[in-house]
Amino acid sequence: MPKGKRTRIVALTRTRKKGLDSKKKLMDDLRSCLEDYERVFVFSVRDMRNAKLKDMRTKWRTSRFFFGKNKVMAIALGRTAEEEQADGLHKLSKALRGQCGLMFTNSAKDDVVDFFGKYVEADYARAGAVATDDVALEEGPLPDFPHSVEPYLRLKLGLKTTLNRGVVTLLKPHIVCRKGERMTPEQTRLLKLMNHPMAEFRVNLVAVWSKDGVVERLNPDADGEEDEEEEGSGAEDDAEDMDSD
CATH class of the missing domain: 3.30.70.1730 (Ribosomal protein L10, N-terminal RNA-binding domain)
Structure with a gap:
């Protein structure tokens, strides 16, 4: 028809x-x-x-x-x-x-x-904002992150992570942001997960x-x-x- x-x-x-x-x-x-x-x-x-x-x-x-x-x-x-x-x-x-x-x-x-x-x-902070300080994650366990967020950290935010006995573990150090630099959406999302306000x-x-x-x-x-x-x-x-x- x-x-x-x-x-x-x-x-x-x-x-x-x-x-x-x-x-x-x-x-x-x-x-x-x-x-x-x-x-x-x-x-x-x-x-x-x-x-x-x-x-x-x-x-x-x-x-x-x-x-x-x-x-x-x-x-x-x-x-x-x-x-x-x-x-x-x-x-x-x-x-x-x-x-x-x-x-x-x-x-x-x-x-x-x-x-x-x-x-x-x-x-x-939102994407495009200027970082007010240096933030980094050290290699090793990240107990403040729930295990359910590990795939998001690895696949969406670019962190080298794995689950070790249910604990999110960072396989290598990660620079979240550097003071004075404009931040990407991925950086601001990670800062929010870390409960780190920058605005x-x-x-x-x-x-x-x-x-x-x-x-x-x-x-x-x-x-x-x-x-x-x-x-x-x-x-x-x-x-x-x-x-x-």
Whole structure:
């Protein structure tokens, strides 16, 4: 029987990009928050992790966090003195560069600065990250690894291993990574199996706006380094995740 003309093969990997409705909602939410909060911080994130961002939001339940396209957030606040939604906001918009977000809060500026100055969460490095120290495995038994992981170590991660009476045993020394070198996916997976974090999730406060119209630059060196076209990539999803109840 001939194949029907209506038959179509649809790739399940296709996703529909968010359009104007999503951008308009983000802008409306930002403008609404300007009425409810005394301060707005621009922050950048080092070693982005969505789970860590959600944990951070939990610690600041009375505040709101947004992580979206920089251009959209800048338009919402106002890019010029004529467009700004409140006095001084166009100066804050200029700080929206690279991978960054907005925090709306009624907390005192010093309390916010003090908290994020100390807030650091260790995490596992991702492929492409630079190793912070030398890590090596010595020849001999590796009792910290369960026996079930031995084939994975040998076949996927390239270690010379065997099982000796049920204990994973390394047949020759293995350099996991060297300080200052960028790591491969195999190296980062091995570090995770070793429970050896090499990344630090931290939030850098870039600038703050207060309702009196004053904008203060907090950390000019914290600006993101990503290209303008890539800034905030995929961030609108994060904004919804972080601010949904």
